[in-house]
Amino acid sequence: MSATGRAGTARKQIHLAAHFPGVNNTTVWSDPESGSQIDFSSFVHLARTAERAKFDFLFLAEGLRLREHGGHIYDLDVVGRPDTFTVLAALAAVTDRIGLTGTINSTFNEPYEVARQFASLDHLTDGRAAWNVVTSWDAFTGENFRRGGFLPESRRYARAKEFLATATELFDSWRGDEILADQESGRFLREAGAGAFAHKGEEFTIEGRFDVPRGPQGRPVIFQAGDSDEGREFAASSADAIFSRYGTLEEGKAFYTDVKRRLARYGRAPGELLILPSATFVLGDTDEEAEERARQVRRQQVSGATALRHLEFVWNRDLSGYDPEGPLPDVDPLVGEHTVARGRAQVRMYRDPLATAREWRELAEANGWSIRDLVIHTGNRQTFVGSPETVARTLDEFVQADAADGFILVPHLVPGGLDEFADTVVPLLQERGVFRTEYEGTTLRDHLGLAHPDAHPDARRGAGAQAAGPGPGRADRTGAP
Amino acid sequence: MPAPSTDPVSRPEPLHLAVALDGAGWHPAAWREPEAAPRRLLSPRYWAELVAEAEGGLLDFVTFEDGLAQQSSHPLRRDDRTDQVRGRLDAVLTAARVAPLTRHIGLIPTVVATHTEPFHISKAIATLDHVSGGRAGVRVKVSARLDENAHFGRRDIPPLELPGGPGTPGPPGVVEELFDEAADHVEVTRRLWDSWEDDAEIRDVATGRFIDRDKLHYVDFRGRHFSVKGPSITPRPPQGQPLVAALAHATVPYRLVARSADIGFVTPHDVDDARGIVGEIRAEQAAAGREGEPLHVLGDLVVFLDETPARAAARRDRLDDVAGEEYTSDAEIFTGTPAQLADLLLHWREGGLGGFRLRPAVAAHDLPAITRGLVPELRGRDVFRRAYEAGTLRGLLGLARPASRYASTA
Structure with missing residues (x-):
């Protein structure tokens, strides 16, 4: 190898x-x-x-x-x-x-x-x-x-x-x-x-x-x-x-x-x-230049609006009132039948939304991340x-x-x-x-x-x-x- | 979209001319002619060459025959014959394969409405329109074939045996139902083509929106055989509505043409017959509330074309000998010279036909005879184009590009 x-x-x-x-x-x-x-x-x-x-x-x-x-x-x-x-x-x-x-x-x-x-x-x-x-x-x-x-x-x-x-x-x-x-x-x-x-x-x-x-x-x-x-x-x-x-x-x-x-x-x-x-x-x-471009691409991939919608996959509720550049929602996800997103794979990925929300809040607080920062960092690099x-x-x-x-x-x-x-x-x-x-x-x-x-x-x-x-x-x- | 040409000088209406492609040709022994190359029928290059020949003659469009079973000499069942061409390629994919190699000619593959999903067909034809730059159509047909039904095993179609042979009515209601379903199929297909308004894609960076979702529409079709929600996954095709065609020999299919199609293929046997058929279709069109809407009725003819009438007749006899039986067809069979055919077409046109779809008896022989013999003959009479006047099939047929039915008329 x-x-x-x-x-x-x-x-x-x-x-x-x-x-x-x-x-x-x-x-x-x-x-x-x-x-x-x-x-x-x-x-x-x-x-x-x-x-x-x-x-x-x-x-x-x-x-x-x-x-x-x-x-x-x-x-x-x-x-x-x-x-x-x-x-x-x-x-x-x-x-x-x-x-x-x-x-x-x-x-x-x-x-x-x-x-x-x-x-x-x-x-x-x-x-x-x-x-x-x-x-x-x-x-x-x-x-x-x-x-x-x-x-x-x-x-x-x-x-x-x-x-x-x-x-x-x-x-x-x-x-x-x-x-x-x-x-x-x-x-x-x-x-x-x-x-x-x-x-x-x-x-x-x-x-x-x-x-x-x-x-x-x-x-x-x-x-x-x-x-x-x-x-x-x-x-x-x-x-x-x-x-x-x-x-x-x-x-x-x-x-x-x-x-x-x-x-x-x-x-x-x-x-x-x-x-x-x-x-x-x-x-x-160079590797450094590529890293910088990769960060720019991630920000293009995750607009503020996209970040909110991604959070809604987990929260299973309307979060349109939140500021994507602000902190994570203090309300908890709605547990039960998924009603927000249809025809997507992401819904299946979060089997325990309450745990995911808890984990994400901790991550965001520890790093000082906004909603958008969090989605960028937790999404696929x-x-x-x-x-x-x-x-x-x-x-x-x-x-x-x-x-x-x-x-x-x-x-x-x-x-x-x-x-x-x-x-x-x-x-x-x-x-x-x-x-x-x-x-x-x-x-x-x-x-x-x-x-x-x-x-x-x-x-x-x-x-x-x-x-x-x-x-x-x-x-x-x-x-x- | 290019508009149809408007010529201030009074001259005869141009004739619309199409060719129907089917294997080695329409005569069952066509594959045995020396120029036929019967081992190439599954080669993409064979189809590309045929369509290039048709485009070289500036024809309006070509159609591609198809079905969901092997070809058969029996109208309702397989025949398991070994002396005729059996096996073929999907017509939509064949049309797509030749689309990038051509620039002007229309491409109309055949689709069986009875066993297919209107959602799939709609996006396939929309995509054919995208890859051809606005030259797609679809010829819809129904299937009462028992073998095709057994290939899907999904539904019971009442046996439609024809005790008196082809053309005799089967059990009451069966044929009507197949055609009603085909009309629903076309309706769904058309709604899905319209389900994206032309300007639905906005790419608005400020709001992060790729589309204006208010310009995408559920089609919400509910019918006896299927219900389809929509919208299509494919944006509106370049022509807005690709063209829909159907072949018709009797009142029920005439009704499908009148209700649902842009092009009808009919099989008159003389000018009076043509006049009668066109009259019936126009009456059905009025009854369907489409009076005055553009609908081209084209006459179908099988053609054996040679430099002399005797040579054409001899070739037809030879092919019949080889086949072991006299060739018969739903369409009139023409045997003669390009000039004689031009005479006949111009005469029959007086019955109200907008043009003709010719079925070459032997593709390798009669297609070039059309493009290199008949076309110059028609041009000499000032009834056929000398250059392509449009880049879309709608343009060639003088049909405007329709707005989406869902577009708000502000």
Whole structure:
């Protein structure tokens, strides 16, 4: 795990991805350099920057209902995003190699439709498609869909698991050699029944003929975004990569060891599941300059209004009368059903709001912090802050220490937030011999070092083989790094 | 948004011309033609080339066929045939894939309303509009196919067997219900497109507000088949309302066109037939309270185009021989030269059609015959554009950009 490397030892290669900045307060929209979150040109810029830097893939999150706060649409963060599939298909036209990963919910979709969209995307990208499988259960989001809030929370993992298993059966319903297209004999298909499938389960009972022939990657690369015990087991059984939460080096090593250890149970090797935490970064010419910029970014991310709203996640009551530059509220949080914020992950993070409030008051008093100071200091600090040299070294140490296989980087600015990283950090990683200087393959599987599913002797991992796994992670984990 | 051109000099109304893309072409044996390249039908480059050819001919738009099952020669079931093209790509994603490679031509993928979520479709088409710079539409269709229903397993659709063959009415009410649901689907889709006012994004640093939340609207749709709250997660698309199209052959679908669409595709077999259909749609339009609102009715034709009538007829015969049966279609099948086709189009137009959607029998042959043969012929008669006059599909079709229905008229 030496950062400097040992002569003659092949160093572990780092995988890098770019997360399009999401609809949360990591994304700074108030900066003069902040561009459109919707214009296609923003997506093109980030995708091309990432491809120029030889990144493995671009990542899009998803949320299917606009967040609310106090009964109103939450208006302090970026709001609005395009349809994931449609943007990825369009990006395929303006990029050649970079993988294109979309977050798609298993609760408010049907397996046949999602499978045909991902199989189509794999063809349209020449084998660069990946699916980050997430699930939600809330009736709040369900109000936008035919089924409504049909799914009890306890069933969402089961549904997600069966959803992925069913989609896998559909991907595998074509072997890849069915199309003869023999103009002489007039046989388009080698034999009748191409794409035949039949699935009978708790959530889905469907049968017929899948209509998208096997894509270049066989199946899209599967991502999973949960770090619960269930989520880890699911990933070990069925995913190709985990989009995880970043922690300390020691936490990362523990997580990494635990998840990789589970793979053997499913007959899988450690390299068959990549662990890719999300990470933010701030660069500067020197470490000091980067630290100063990081402080400025934090203040942009947490306006006074944002600070008050964040406090309301814990207090569960209207705090609009308080001065964000003043002391913390002396009233206690309302305990019970959460009524203030809807459609957000943060609500779940504070299981004991009274204790959190007590702790925060003490912190604020001890440090002389205002509400805004407190939110800035207790919120997520950027993951990597420093000069390009410092950041390159830290990233490398993390990977060489087996705390991760790489990172999904989340810039705070659209569309140029990755430019500096691409220009300064990537060349240093390449000099260290830990990051590619050219793409070696054409598909996302190639970039990630994942075998084509047909290369396995037991290539068809259908519902049966996945029966042991619990479900994937929560939808609300994907948008908020 | 560019406005439709207004020419002070009196000249014939320009004809709107579109092409319907489907696999190797509309004839079931199209894939066996030497120029067909049937192994490329799943390649993005194949679709990019077809759309580039259509754009080279300055056509108004292309449509992309689709369904939620393999293609079938049977209207209601799979056929498990091995001698025709089976397997295809999602139409919305195919359209999105070619959008950045084109600049002017409209892109109208097919979507099945019966089995899809209006929320997903609305944001997908809004996004197609964003990535194409205002050139998106959606052609909505219903599905009574039993195999498609079994792919979703979510609902019971009464068996719609057609004892007298295609075109014969099924059990009373079933068809009406499918089309009513499609109308609801379009209604939700449209409301969601309007659910963000154009100026909802304010980025007001002083108050810390990214949006003016009063300019985002719940659509609160409640219908028999679904209820949708809104607003969309996707801001209002460049055209405001991308265009909605539907293919119709009978009164119930004419009603969908009249109530819900901007473009109707119809299948007349002569000029009088065209006049009758257009009249029926206009009457339904008036009954729906949309009298006078722009609604383009385009005639669908399958085309075999060659330099001589004999050559076109011989090619059609050859394809029928290869297929082992005579090709039939819901639309009239034209066989002849570009000049003859131009004559026919201009004649049929007198029945009130605003233009035509041509279905190339063999995409690799008949699409270039349209763009390089028919288009110059129409230009020679001064009824077709010589340059794209607008950058949006609405602009090409002479349709204004509508305000959001939720925008307050101060």
